[in-house]
Amino acid sequence: MEIKKVSAIFDELRLKDVQEALRAYAASGFSTHCVGASSGNSNANSYLLIKHTQIEIYVDAEHAKKVARLIESVVSVNDSDKFLVSIEPIEGLFGCSRKLKLN
Numbered sequence: 001m002e003i004k005k006v007s008a009i010f011d012e013l014r015l016k017d018v019q020e021a022l023r024a025y026a027a028s029g030f031s032t033h034c035v036g037a038s039s040g041n042s043n044a045n046s047y048l049l050i051k052h053t054q055i056e057i058y059v060d061a062e063h064a065k066k067v068a069r070l071i072e073s074v075v076s077v078n079d080s081d082k083f084l085v086s087i088e089p090i091e092g093l094f095g096c097s098r099k100l101k102l103n
Contacts, residue, residue: 003090004064005056009035010075010083012053021074030057
C-alpha cells in the first residue's frame, strides 16, 4: 500500500472546520501543531507573528488529492485567505499498528 502525507498550514480559526470536514470524510487520524509566520511586511510590524495551524494526515495515495482539495475548500473562504497544502510521498512508515485507510 502506498502512503502519502498531506500537510496544510492555515489560519488557526479554521481548525475546527477542517477537523469536522476530515472526520466527515472518515479521516480520523491526524496531527495538529500551532505554527507562526512572519507578516512579510517591511515596516516596523514585520516581526509580529501571524498564528496558524499545521495539520498532517497520512492517507492511502489514492485519497491524497481528495483530502488536500477538501482542506483547501474549507480554508479558502475568500480571496485574501492565505494557506498552503502539500502532498508528500512517504518512503517508509514505521510504528503503525493498523492500516491507514479511509472508510
